[in-house]
Amino acid sequence: MNHLLRCPVCGETFPDHGELACPDGHHGLLRAIYPEKQLTIRDEPGIFRYADWLPVQQVPRTQSGPVTFRSLEFAKEVGLSNLWIGFTGYAPHRSAFVPTCSFKELEAWPTVQRQKETGGGTLVVASAGNTGRAFAEVAGTMNQQVLLVVPKRGLERIWTSAPAENVTLIAVDGDYSDAIAVADRICELPGYIPEGGAKNVARRDGMGTVFLDAAVTIGSIPDHYVQGVGSGTGAIAAWEAALRLIADGRFGERLPRLHLAQNLPFIPLVSAWQARRREIIPEIDMPHAEEAIRAVNADVLTNRKPPYTVPGGLFDALSACGGQMYGITNAAAESAGLLFEKTEGIDPDPAAAVACAALLAAVDRGEIGEDACVLLNITGGGYKAVLEKYQVVPVETIRPGEVPACILEKSHV
Numbered sequence: 001m002n003h004l005l006r007c008p009v010c011g012e013t014f015p016d017h018g019e020l021a022c023p024d025g026h027h028g029l030l031r032a033i034y035p036e037k038q039l040t041i042r043d044e045p046g047i048f049r050y051a052d053w054l055p056v057q058q059v060p061r062t063q064s065g066p067v068t069f070r071s072l073e074f075a076k077e078v079g080l081s082n083l084w085i086g087f088t089g090y091a092p093h094r095s096a097f098v099p100t101c102s103f104k105e106l107e108a109w110p111t112v113q114r115q116k117e118t119g120g121g122t123l124v125v126a127s128a129g130n131t132g133r134a135f136a137e138v139a140g141t142m143n144q145q146v147l148l149v150v151p152k153r154g155l156e157r158i159w160t161s162a163p164a165e166n167v168t169l170i171a172v173d174g175d176y177s178d179a180i181a182v183a184d185r186i187c188e189l190p191g192y193i194p195e196g197g198a199k200n201v202a203r204r205d206g207m208g209t210v211f212l213d214a215a216v217t218i219g220s221i222p223d224h225y226v227q228g229v230g231s232g233t234g235a236i237a238a239w240e241a242a243l244r245l246i247a248d249g250r251f252g253e254r255l256p257r258l259h260l261a262q263n264l265p266f267i268p269l270v271s272a273w274q275a276r277r278r279e280i281i282p283e284i285d286m287p288h289a290e291e292a293i294r295a296v297n298a299d300v301l302t303n304r305k306p307p308y309t310v311p312g313g314l315f316d317a318l319s320a321c322g323g324q325m326y327g328i329t330n331a332a333a334e335s336a337g338l339l340f341e342k343t344e345g346i347d348p349d350p351a352a353a354v355a356c357a358a359l360l361a362a363v364d365r366g367e368i369g370e371d372a373c374v375l376l377n378i379t380g381g382g383y384k385a386v387l388e389k390y391q392v393v394p395v396e397t398i399r400p401g402e403v404p405a406c407i408l409e410k411s412h413v
């Protein structure tokens with residue numbers, strides 16, 4: 001590997017052997033340090049155009065990647081003159097060919113490649129649905145063993161565009177946090193490797209390509225960045241990408257202001273940030289969590305243990321740019337999502353619809369001025385178009401009789 005990893009706490013740098021944490025035990029998100037300070041765009045059809053700033057050596061070929069386009073019709077409805085859409089999903093009219101329809105596929109490509117380059121084993125992924133689908137697709141294409149742990153509510157989202165032989169799917173009772181707990185226990189077994197979530201530099205830098213693609217297309221770092229967040233990893237990734245672009249020297253000197261949204265009534269990040277508190281206090285920030293999670297439409301935005309407090313995490317990202325957070329009702333998200341679909345011809349994921357509503361709220365409250373340069377991250381969408389193109393294949397859940405005894409002991413299948 002040409003890049004290094006740096007611990008945000010002790011500042012030590014070291015070669016990347018697939019670490020998810022500082023070898024000296026410090027608690028913080030490692031960051032990849034790339035030798036190329038200026039970004040050179042490679043001649044690749046998808047995400048690996050940005051391989052200079054991805055923690056991989058080899059570059060698998062894929063069409064999957066982010067696209068950026070200027071919005072005219074939706075922008076007019078919102079009242080903005082310089083609105084750009086960063087889109088990850090399936091929309092041939094925008095040259096967007098991500099078959100699993102969300103930016104989670106941008107995490108999966110470099111994560112699977114880095115895993116192959118640094119050790120192998122079975123990658124264990126806990127998911128509310130979209131991440132699992134992305135990893136199933138990429139693992140199938142790249143011949144990587146993956147074990148997915150998904151709450152029963154998310155099962156119908158686990159499909160691939162072609163049969164995936166090397167994917168094992170376990171369904172658990174409860175929500176995303178319960179899936180994480182089961183996955184953590186399975187990772188205590190030899191040969192099962194945690195993909196690491198926000199701690200994995202490949203996941204963050206993969207998602208950061210949305211921001212890179214936008215800055216390259218626009219020609220500068222946008223003034224504002226808008227996204228629906230669950231863990232906040234995508235937003236941390238945008239912040240880190242902006243820091244690299246500032247160091248590059250050709251895209252401007254100012255961080256974008258982050259405008260991040262969650263789906264009411266489950267809004268722990270909104271609640272903690274509005275109090276400018278570094279800690280999430282469950283009784284204050286997510287009372288009646290289970291009930292609240294059941295009530296949201298965008299359940300991929302429900303994460304009870306987001307990387308918010310950790311050094312290099314979301315609190316630091318919001319603090320660095322004077323960020324803003326929004327709580328969005330199901331009704332507001334639905335109507336903003338329909339407006340986006342009507343004007344841009346792409347059906348957004350419910351999480352992206354939350355971002356559309358947050359943009360409307362930010363403009364309404366005067367947080368974003370009408371001539372500002374704005375990047376709206378449509379983190380998923382194009383499900384209708386993908387179903388016209390592919391006969392998608394549901395991934396079968398493993399039957400209890402087929403679950404290896406060692407896993408059974410560790411899980412609640």
Ligand SMILES: Cc1ncc(COP(=O)(O)O)c(C=O)c1O
Binds near residue numbers: 104128231234235301
């Ligand atoms: C479509 C979509 N948008 C947004 C998010 C939130 O991303 P993050 O957990 O990085 O905040 C997710 C998470 O799964 C997602 O699937």
